[in-house]
Amino acid sequence: MDKKTVSTIAYLSRLSINEDNEEKITKDLENIIKFVDQLNAADTENIEPLASPLEKTAKTRSDNISAKNRKEVFLERSPKSNEDYFLVPRVVE
Amino acid sequence: MSIQYKSLTELKTMLNNNEISNTELIKETFSLIKSNAELNAFITLNEEESMNKANKLDNSPISESLAGIPIAQKDLFCTKDLKTTCGSNMLSNFIPPYSATVIKNLENAGCISVGKTNMDEFAMGSSNETSFYGNVQNPWGKNLVPGGSSGGAAAAVAAGIVPAASGTDTGGSIRQPASLCGITGIKPTYGRISRWGMIAFASSLDQAGPMARTAEDCALLLNEMCSHDDKDTTSLNEDVPNFLENLNSPIKGLKIGLVKEFDLSKLDNEVVKVFEESKKHYESLGAEFIEISLPNISLSVPTYYVVAPAECSSNLSRFDGVKFGKRCENPKNLEELYIKTRSEGFGDEVKRRILIGSYVLSAGFYDAYYKKAQQVRRLIKNDFDSAFKNVDIIMSPTTRGAAFEAGSKGDDPIQMYLEDLFTIPANLAGLPAISIPNGIIDNKPIGLQLIGNFLDESSLLQAAHNFQISTDWHLKTPTGIKS
Numbered sequence: 001m002d003k004k005t006v007s008t009i010a011y012l013s014r015l016s017i018n019e020d021n022e023e024k025i026t027k028d029l030e031n032i033i034k035f036v037d038q039l040n041a042a043d044t045e046n047i048e049p050l051a052s053p054l055e056k057t058a059k060t061r062s063d064n065i066s067a068k069n070r071k072e073v074f075l076e077r078s079p080k081s082n083e084d085y086f087l088v089p090r091v092v093e
Numbered sequence: 094m095s096i097q098y099k100s101l102t103e104l105k106t107m108l109n110n111n112e113i114s115n116t117e118l119i120k121e122t123f124s125l126i127k128s129n130a131e132l133n134a135f136i137t138l139n140e141e142e143s144m145n146k147a148n149k150l151d152n153s154p155i156s157e158s159l160a161g162i163p164i165a166q167k168d169l170f171c172t173k174d175l176k177t178t179c180g181s182n183m184l185s186n187f188i189p190p191y192s193a194t195v196i197k198n199l200e201n202a203g204c205i206s207v208g209k210t211n212m213d214e215f216a217m218g219s220s221n222e223t224s225f226y227g228n229v230q231n232p233w234g235k236n237l238v239p240g241g242s243s244g245g246a247a248a249a250v251a252a253g254i255v256p257a258a259s260g261t262d263t264g265g266s267i268r269q270p271a272s273l274c275g276i277t278g279i280k281p282t283y284g285r286i287s288r289w290g291m292i293a294f295a296s297s298l299d300q301a302g303p304m305a306r307t308a309e310d311c312a313l314l315l316n317e318m319c320s321h322d323d324k325d326t327t328s329l330n331e332d333v334p335n336f337l338e339n340l341n342s343p344i345k346g347l348k349i350g351l352v353k354e355f356d357l358s359k360l361d362n363e364v365v366k367v368f369e370e371s372k373k374h375y376e377s378l379g380a381e382f383i384e385i386s387l388p389n390i391s392l393s394v395p396t397y398y399v400v401a402p403a404e405c406s407s408n409l410s411r412f413d414g415v416k417f418g419k420r421c422e423n424p425k426n427l428e429e430l431y432i433k434t435r436s437e438g439f440g441d442e443v444k445r446r447i448l449i450g451s452y453v454l455s456a457g458f459y460d461a462y463y464k465k466a467q468q469v470r471r472l473i474k475n476d477f478d479s480a481f482k483n484v485d486i487i488m489s490p491t492t493r494g495a496a497f498e499a500g501s502k503g504d505d506p507i508q509m510y511l512e513d514l515f516t517i518p519a520n521l522a523g524l525p526a527i528s529i530p531n532g533i534i535d536n537k538p539i540g541l542q543l544i545g546n547f548l549d550e551s552s553l554l555q556a557a558h559n560f561q562i563s564t565d566w567h568l569k570t571p572t573g574i575k576s
Contacts, residue, residue, distance in 0.1 A: 009451040013406060014413075014431040015444055025445070028506055032449055035507050036395040036462065042469045049467030050474060052297040053283045053523020054327055061323060073190045079420035086415050089426050 001030035096121050098253035098570050101162055101310040108161050115147040115161040122163040122207055125254040128575040132230045132252060134245040136168050137176045138208040146205050159317060160203030165249045165258040168209035169216055170196050170301070171290040175206075179292045180214040180224040180242075183438030184418045193290025194322045195259065195301050202317040210258060211245030214440045215409065216266055216294045218242050219512040220499065223442040228499055231274060232571040233537050237496040240270030240512075246304050247274035252574045257305040257314055261291060263298045264397055265491075265516025268528035268542060271304055272491035275530045275538025275569060277557065278304040279311045282548050283523030284329035287322030295404035296327070298397075298520045307567055308529060308557035312336035315550065331548060339551050340558040345379030347556060350484035353386045355515070360493055364539065367532030368490050371541050371560070375488075378559055383484050387476040392469050393518045398510060399453050399466035400521070405443075406450025412438060445506060474522040477544075485552055487544040489515050491528040495537035515542055525550045529557045530566040538569065 006026050010017050017025055071084075080087040096104060096118060107113045113121075123140055143163070150161050166172060169179050171189035178184045192200070200206060213223040221229040221244030229244040231237035232252040239248040243260035247270035250258050260267040262280035271278030279302050286301040293299060303314035315336045322328040351372075357365050372382065414420035414434030421437055424430035439447070453462035480487065493514060502508045519526035524544055531541035541560075545553040561567050 005452075006448070009448050009455065012455060013444075013447045013451045014410075014428075014435050015439070015447065016432050016436045024504075025448070028445060029448060029452070031505070031507060032398060032445075033452070035510075036399050036453075036466070038395045039392060039399070039462075039465050039469055042389060042392055042465075042472060044465060044468035044472065047468040047471055049464050050471035051467055052327065053474065053521075054329070059323075059326070059330055070190065074416070077188065077190065077417040079414060079418075088415055089424055089430060091427055 001026055001033055095576060097125060097576055098306070099256060100306045101256040101313060102307070104162060104256050115150040116144065118161060119143050119147040119163060119205060119207065122255060125576070126208065129252050129254060132232060132248050133227050134211055134229055134249040134252070134254070135165070135208045136178055136180070136211050136226050136245070139175055139206055143205045143207050155203055157201070157203035158313065159199065162204050162257065163207045163255050164199060164204045165208055165210045165246055165255045166196060166206045167243055167246050167259050167261055168212055169261055169292050170259060171292070172196055172206060172209065175209065177209065177292070178226070179216070180212040180226060181438065181440070181443070182225040182419065183412050185225070187418050191290060194287035194320065194324065195318050196290065198317050198320055199259070207255065210243070210249055213242035213244065214443050215292070215405070216242040216261060216263055217405070217442050217446055219265070219269055219509050220497070220502070221245065222499060223440055225440060231496050232574050233275065233496060236498045237537065238273070238499050240273035240496065242266040243270050243304065247271055247276055247278070250274070250276045250304055250306065251571065253570060257303060257310060259301060260304045261299060261301045262520065263294050263401060264520050265513040267302050267304055268491050268516045268526060268540070269513060271528040272540025273496040273538070276304055276306060277308050277311055277527065277529050277567060278302065279315065279527040279550065279553065280519065280525060281315060281319065281550050282329070282525045284327050285319045285333070285550070287320060287325045287328045289322055289324040293408040295401040296408060297404060298401060300520070307561055308527065308554050309337070309340060311527070312340060312554045334551055336551060336554055339555045342555055343379065344556055344559045347380040347486070348484045349375060349380050349382050350385035350480055350487040351382055352390060352487060352489060353384050354388065354390045355489050357490070360490065363534045364490060364494055367534065367539055368541070371531045372488070374560065374564065378563065385480040385484055385487065387473070387480060387518070389469060389472040389476050390518055393473060393521055394510060394514060396466045396469045396473065396521060397517045398449070399462050400470060402446040402450035403454050403463050404450070406447045406454065409443070409447055442506070470521050473518060477518070477522045477524060481546040485546070486556055489542050491515060491540035491542040495534045495539045519544050523547065525553055527553045527557050529560060530569065531560070532566060533569060538566070
């Protein structure tokens with residue numbers, strides 16, 4: 001783990017890291033990664049990954065519309081919106 | 094008559110016998126909340142609506158099982174028209190347009206949601222020190238942490254302010270604070286309680302559950318909280334048993350597993366002594382102890398710290414300053430809007446976990462970390478499957494020790510992560526687990542953990558209830574709490 005890797009994953013996470021903190025974060029992340037490296041001790045050959053403790057197939061349901069359109073209720077909670085859309089800074093010049 | 098420290102069952106009786114009115118009960122609850130404001134257990138109070146509901150109940154009583162019972166809701170559950178912050182600055186202005194299914198279930202059973210409890214930010218922490226709204230004080234001591242992440246919930250119940258609270262448990266967030274505050278808390282089987290309307294941290298681990306004074310009260314609450322929910326694809330489509338039914342059946346012949354790999358010799362003598370005494374007590378109740386082996390259990394914490402951050406980095410990508418929650422001031426462009434909003438809105442621990450998650454999921458590292466951790470997760474689950482062929486439940490301490498002082502874990506995150514050593518395995522395997530008070534060390538409570546087989550909350554509640562009707566650890570209360 002070096003500063004360059006940290007800045008790459010910070011960008012992937014859409015987070016900025018301020019300079020005062022950079023060293024501490026790099027060190028913390030390095031320690032955490034070292035800690036999880038213990039996993040290498042396990043023999044996992046031919047072991048199927050477990051993504052969820054519930055392996056039963058998700059239940060299917062009939063494809064009917066059950067939700068009501070509550071556009072106004074949700075737009076109301078946006079930091080910035082008009083009557084139809086969430087508003088963000090202009091993307092296309 | 095004071096309502097402080099009364100169990101839910103006792104309050105129910107008081108209401109039924111008209112020893113107290115619904116309005117008096119709620120009024121008294123808010124008086125306790127306010128006189129103990131320094132605990133900082135609540136982020137938002139719901140006083141006006143609670144009083145209205147109580148008034149309505151007095152005028153037209155209903156027969157629902159939890160009618161009029163005040164309950165504190167963890168601020169991670171969406172509550173319609175009531176601010177829901179998840180302990181974060183990011184959601185400091187968020188008023189959900191709907192309530193979580195579990196909140197609806199509790200309110201349909203007659204509960205009154207009196208307020209939203211303080212918690213570690215986005216449930217990431219084991220001491221309630223990561224909340225944007227300040228530390229919660231453990232009722233057992235001024236500088237002691239209540240545990241986390243459901244720290245406000247545990248403190249409110251331990252101080253006798255409310256008889257019950259909702260919590261969530263991703264790696265121990267119900268059981269660890271229950272242990273440190275001297276109350277009872279159960280994380281049911283993954284999928285028992287709908288996650289719809291719960292603000293997601295790690296979706297394959299998150300599970301809601303009740304926190305209360307007794308196992309009996311937890312059973313009563315679980316009866317109402319559990320349900321199948323079409324809105325949550327991981328919601329179990331299984332019948333929910335009546336959890337009160339077997340509580341009083343004796344546990345003679347119950348086979349309790351002791352995990353060979355949990356090296357208790359590394360713990361303080363006092364902690365070991367408390368554990369040994371509980372073991373003897375269970376023996377006196379007719380339980381039989383069997384040593385079991387969970388060979389991969391020592392890899393639980395490292396597995397968790399790959400899986401949970403990975404899921405967290407994905408879940409928390411929704412906080413982008415566009416649709417709800419906080420947005421930074423005057424962003425120059427869309428990218429700056431995302432980056433500034435997230436950098437200002439999240440605290441250090443949340444950022445740390447997002448970064449770890451992005452790292453283990455990134456190209457070139459996915460197989461080495463994320464896939465590997467999921468493989469080890471299966472090994473851990475397989476270990477439990479084998480163990481439960483020979484035992485009914487598994488017993489361990491809930492925590493490595495009693496409550497510690499705020500700030501005492503220093504700034505090494507791994508020291509805090511190890512706080513959940515005994516609780517994390519049940520989340521990885523999706524198993525139900527309960528913590529019950531089983532001793533006092535230096536005037537601080539500590540808890541005992543029981544882990545059950547898949548869908549077998551009933552055995553846990555039965556074993557816990559049998560313990561509680563023959564001991565009085567769950568009745569101990571802290572001193573210095575205002576009445």
